[in-house]
Amino acid sequence: xxKTYKIEVDCANCxxxxxxxxxxxxxxxxxxxxxxxxxxxxxxxxxxxRNAVMDxxxxxxRKIEPDCEIYYKK
Amino acid sequence: xxxxxxxxxxxxxxxAVITVGLMFLPFDGLLKFAAFLVPYLIVGYDILIKAVKGxxxxxxxxxxxxxxxxxxxxFALALTSSGDYLEAVAVMLFYQIGEWFQSYAVGKSxxxxxxxxxxxxxxANIENEDGELEQVDPDDIDIGTVIIVQPGEKIPxxxxxxxxxxxxDTAALTGESVPRNVKSGDEVISGCINLxxxxxxxxxxxxxxxxxxxxxxxxENASSxxxxxxxxxxxxxxxxxxxxxxxxxxxxxxxxAFEWFLTGNGDFLKWxxxxxxxxVISCPCALVVSVPLGFFVSIGNASRNGILIKGSNYMExxxxxxTVVFDKTGTLxxxxxxxxxxxxxxxxxxxxxxxxxxxxxYSTHPIANSLRNAYPDEHxxxxxxxxxxxxxxxxxxxxxxNIICVGNEKMxxxxxxxxxxxxxxxxxIHVSQNGTYMGHIVISDVVKATSKEAVQxxxxxxxxxxxxxxxxxxxTAESVSKSIGIDEFYSELLPGDKxxxxxxxxxxxxxxxxxxxxxxxxxxxxxxxxADIGIAMGAMGSDAAIEAADVVLMDDDPLKIAKAIRIAxxxxxxxxxxxWFSIGIKFFLLxxxxxxxxxxxxxxxxxxxxxxxxxxxxxxxRNT
Numbered sequence: 137x138x139k140t141y142k143i144e145v146d147c148a149n150c151x152x153x154x155x156x157x158x159x160x161x162x163x164x165x166x167x168x169x170x171x172x173x174x175x176x177x178x179x180x181x182x183x184x185x186r187n188a189v190m191d192x193x194x195x196x197x198r199k200i201e202p203d204c205e206i207y208y209k210k
Numbered sequence: 211x212x213x214x215x216x217x218x219x220x221x222x223x224x225x226a227v228i229t230v231g232l233m234f235l236p237f238d239g240l241l242k243f244a245a246f247l248v249p250y251l252i253v254g255y256d257i258l259i260k261a262v263k264g265x266x267x268x269x270x271x272x273x274x275x276x277x278x279x280x281x282x283x284x285f286a287l288a289l290t291s292s293g294d295y296l297e298a299v300a301v302m303l304f305y306q307i308g309e310w311f312q313s314y315a316v317g318k319s320x321x322x323x324x325x326x327x328x329x330x331x332x333x334a335n336i337e338n339e340d341g342e343l344e345q346v347d348p349d350d351i352d353i354g355t356v357i358i359v360q361p362g363e364k365i366p367x368x369x370x371x372x373x374x375x376x377x378x379d380t381a382a383l384t385g386e387s388v389p390r391n392v393k394s395g396d397e398v399i400s401g402c403i404n405l406x407x408x409x410x411x412x413x414x415x416x417x418x419x420x421x422x423x424x425x426x427x428x429x430e431n432a433s434s435x436x437x438x439x440x441x442x443x444x445x446x447x448x449x450x451x452x453x454x455x456x457x458x459x460x461x462x463x464x465x466x467a468f469e470w471f472l473t474g475n476g477d478f479l480k481w482x483x484x485x486x487x488x489x490v491i492s493c494p495c496a497l498v499v500s501v502p503l504g505f506f507v508s509i510g511n512a513s514r515n516g517i518l519i520k521g522s523n524y525m526e527x528x529x530x531x532x533t534v535v536f537d538k539t540g541t542l543x544x545x546x547x548x549x550x551x552x553x554x555x556x557x558x559x560x561x562x563x564x565x566x567x568x569x570x571x572y573s574t575h576p577i578a579n580s581l582r583n584a585y586p587d588e589h590x591x592x593x594x595x596x597x598x599x600x601x602x603x604x605x606x607x608x609x610x611x612n613i614i615c616v617g618n619e620k621m622x623x624x625x626x627x628x629x630x631x632x633x634x635x636x637x638x639i640h641v642s643q644n645g646t647y648m649g650h651i652v653i654s655d656v657v658k659a660t661s662k663e664a665v666q667x668x669x670x671x672x673x674x675x676x677x678x679x680x681x682x683x684x685x686t687a688e689s690v691s692k693s694i695g696i697d698e699f700y701s702e703l704l705p706g707d708k709x710x711x712x713x714x715x716x717x718x719x720x721x722x723x724x725x726x727x728x729x730x731x732x733x734x735x736x737x738x739x740x741a742d743i744g745i746a747m748g749a750m751g752s753d754a755a756i757e758a759a760d761v762v763l764m765d766d767d768p769l770k771i772a773k774a775i776r777i778a779x780x781x782x783x784x785x786x787x788x789x790w791f792s793i794g795i796k797f798f799l800l801x802x803x804x805x806x807x808x809x810x811x812x813x814x815x816x817x818x819x820x821x822x823x824x825x826x827x828x829x830x831x832r833n834t
Contacts, residue, residue, distance in 0.1 A: 146214075146313055149272060149498050152444060172320065172506035200267055202260065203214075 137180045141190070144174060144205035154204060157196040163189035176206060212317065218310050222303065225253035229299050243288070246295035254281065254302040272451060276489050277305050279455075283486040284809060291479055301490060301813045308817035312499050315824045319503065322831065323510030329382045329401035329422045331366035335359065348417040359409045364401065368420045371396050373410035379403040383425070383516065383764050401425065424756065425764075428518055437522035439785050443501050447494050454492040461485040461803075484803050490812040491799045496792040500823035501785055507830040508781035515833075516764035517774045524760045527743045528778035532723025533715055534673050534771065537708075537737075538680035538690060539576065540730030541747060542768060543655040547580035550636055554649035560585075562649050566641050568594045569607040569616040577639065578605075580653055581616075600624065602681075602704055604639075615642045618683070622647065637686055655686075662694040664768035669695075671775050674723070677715060679708050679737075705733050712737045728771055730755075745771060781830055788823040795819050 145151050151171035158167035158176065163184035168177045178193065180186055190208040197204050211219070228249040237245050251258075254277070261278035284298035334348040335358040343358060348366040351357060356372060359365050365378075377389045383401045392398055398411060401422035417423060436444075462485035466478045505522040512519050519525060539545050554562040567585035570578035571594050582588050597607040603624055604617015615625035616639060622629045627642035629650070636654035640647070665676055678699040680687050687701035700711050716725050727734070727741035735758040738744030746759035747766050756762055763770045799815050 147273075147309070147499070149447065152447075153272075172316070172502060174320070200263075202263060203256070 137182070137184075137186070138177060139180070139186065140175050140177045142174060142207045143169065143176045144207075145169075145171065145201060146203070147171075150201045150204065153200050154197045157200050158193045161189065161193045161196050164193065167193075211314065215310065215314055215317070218306065218313075221253055222306055222310060225249040225299070225303055228252070229296070229303065233296065242293070242295060243285070246299055250281070250285075250299045250302055253299075253306050257302065257305070273493055276451070276454070276493055277302065280486045280489045280809070283482065283489075287479060287483055287486075297809050301809055304813040304817050305493075308820050311817075311821055312824055315828065316499065316503060319507050319510075319828055319831065323507065323513075329364065330426055331364045331400060331422060334366040334417075335363075351413055351417060353413055353416060356410055356412050359404045359411060361404055361406055361408065364403055364422075365398055365409075365411065366400055366420075366422070367411075367413045367417050368399050368415045369397075369411040369413040371398055371409055372412050374407050376407035376409050377405045379405050383421070425513075425518060428520060428756070428762070437505060437526050439526070439782075439789065440502055440505065440522060443497050443789075447498055450492075450494055454489065458485040458489045458492075461488055483809075487809045487812045488800060488803045490809055491796060491803065491815060493816050494792075494796075496816075496820040496823040497789065499820065500788045500792070500827045503824060504781055504785045504788065504827035504830050507827060508777055511831050511833070512774060512777045515770070515773060515777070517770055517777070518762040518764065519774070519778075520760050520762075524743055525778045525781050527724045528726070528761065528775055529782040530722065530724045531668075531671070531673055531726050531743070531775050533675040533677065533719050533725045534668055535677045535679060535712060535715060535725065535727045535737075535741065536696070536768075537727075537729035537734050538678050538682060538687065539655060540766070541728055542661045542678070542690060542694060542696075543657050545576050545655065545730065547577055547637065547653040547655050549580065549584045549651065550654045551634060551652040552649070553630075553632060553652070555630065556646070556648055562641060562651065565609060565614050565643065565648065566616050566639065566651055568592055568609045569597070569605050569614050571607075572597050573599065573605060577637070577653065581639070581651070584651070584653075612643050613645075616640070634685075636689075637682060655690075657690060657693060658766070658768060660767055660769045664771060665695045667769065667772035668775070671772055671779075673775075675715075675719075679703055679711055681705075681708075705736065708734060709736050709740055712740050716741070726771070728768070730766070745774070777830075784826055784830055788826055791826075792819050792823055 143154070145154060151169045154176070155167055155169040158164055158169070158178060163181050164178055165181045166179040170177070178190070180189060187208070190206070194206050194208065197206060229246070232245050232249070235245070257274045257277055260274040264272055264275055281298040281302050284301065285295065288295045288298065331348055333345040334351050335343045336346055336351070336355065337358060338344045351367055357367060357369070361376070371392055371394050373394055375393045377391055378398065379389050380402045382403070383399065389405055392409070400420040462482045466481045469475070469477065505525060508525065509519050509522070519528070536542050552559045552562055563585040566581045567588040570581045571588065592610055595608040597605065599605050600617070600621065602620065604615060604621035606613065606615045608614070615621055615627070619629060619640065622640045622642055625642045626645040627640070627647040629640055629647055632638045632650055632652060634652045636652050638650050638652055640650045642648055668676060675698070676696045678687060678691050678696050680699065680701050681703055682701060684701040687699040691699040703711060712725070712727060719725055724742035726743045726745060727737050728745045728747060729738055730747055735755065738746060738755070738758040743761060744759040745761045745763060746755035747763040747768070747770070761774060795815060796819070799812065
């Protein structure tokens, strides 16, 4: 299950760090952050609760990049 | 400008004004330090916070950390000896100016590219029970719903026109500026703009599967396939920063320690200052930003020209094009066959066309279409039964009880009919009835107007070998190849043979170059994926081709191949310039630090190189 989210982040390096952080989060199979289009694509593991996983992804990203934003709530 | 950019710009201006003002005030000692701390904190507080957070999260080596250490070091030096507080503030100020510019430039090109690809439909109109128009989310429209597109609106979903005549602007999709006429019964694709009349369209796809959505998806995900250069930059940044911090530490401690050891008196302050300068210079932002920006802008520029490139990695391959292999029908030729001659034996011309048209009644092959068109009254009372397609040969069917075979020479051998040769070099379709030869029909495919020019411009770009692969006869392949200037041709190939030939050509090319295969996406998906770069053309609406190809040409103009190569070359040239320019300047300055250190010069170099590299990347948007 893949899903793309809009994000906000300032620099290319920060985007790369967000990608790393998202990849390490439990329930995430793979993640890709595209700095140019400001999109984060997350591939979830089977049966993962998407919103719960995204909460953790967001927390992990905030930790390394305090002023980033991920728009994942409807 | 975003809110954040505005806020940062204000911070920069306020801080700069205060700093300039402080230079004229007669403060001294600690008071001076405290005064300069104000503009420093205004412009740099977020950097300091990020650096501290980085240390807490055990990921300390980033730009913020470099800047924090360098500026705090400069303050410490000013406090203990020089009294020059301006330096620390200036370094932070210039760093932020650089960051601001970079964010503005990236935002600007993001917006430009977004406007170029403005094909995303926001809503669809449907008629509700009262006969009034209602705007709904295109995601909620089921297949087979009739939607209404008013003049000036975008077609949201692929479908078939059921009512109305109009003219469509397809420029955003194909780069083609001539509008297209549509009438009832025509297929239309999403993303086109309806220019003149009201259209009622019965949808044939869901929104997510429609052309506009697919294209946007493709373009937006393109820069996720990272190129070698981009991967290199990521890796480079990862080992670079720690290496720089360690070198700076060594620079600060080792030379003075050595001096002290020799003379008993080391100038530690001088070397700490040099180490800090070294830190400022070595910031890698020019590379980290400009390289992905170059790819992004180039991919956007290509999409504007109707060339969809699926990833930055394909840019590299495209730029190295050495062999270009073409499929013939539908790629170099229009794929629409026209009748050139009818040579009947035993029966008259009309009867021969009549028989052929009947046998081809159920076939979708381009040849079948043209044979049906050649005999307009095909839907008569004749009984056509037991139609059977014989792969690579032709079609057999029972017409009014007689077994009719239509196809190539192999088909006639299979039917047991003795053929008479034809002097025409075009495609010859033979017809037999119950094993007796009835004559042949000559049809020819029309070469596209731009095919010859396309091959010429490829040659000008340094493509060494052009090859045609076709299932058609030797005679046809030869005459087409000759007329447009193709080097080699391989004819009478089955789809499987094409893959084999492509592999052979792949093994024959030099290791540095790449092999491009250009096809129309029908029957050649295996070759498209086997080639270094598979280019599908005229692929609007053909999902299989979009899936298998690396580059998709939205219209069917072969000239776009050369255009794609030119865009890719320009992109690679600019990316390489940026890599070498940034690394070169930095390296040169790092060496300079050993003899001559000035933090002002260092920050100028850092921000300057970044601005130049970013501006250079933005050049990719201009047409080549």
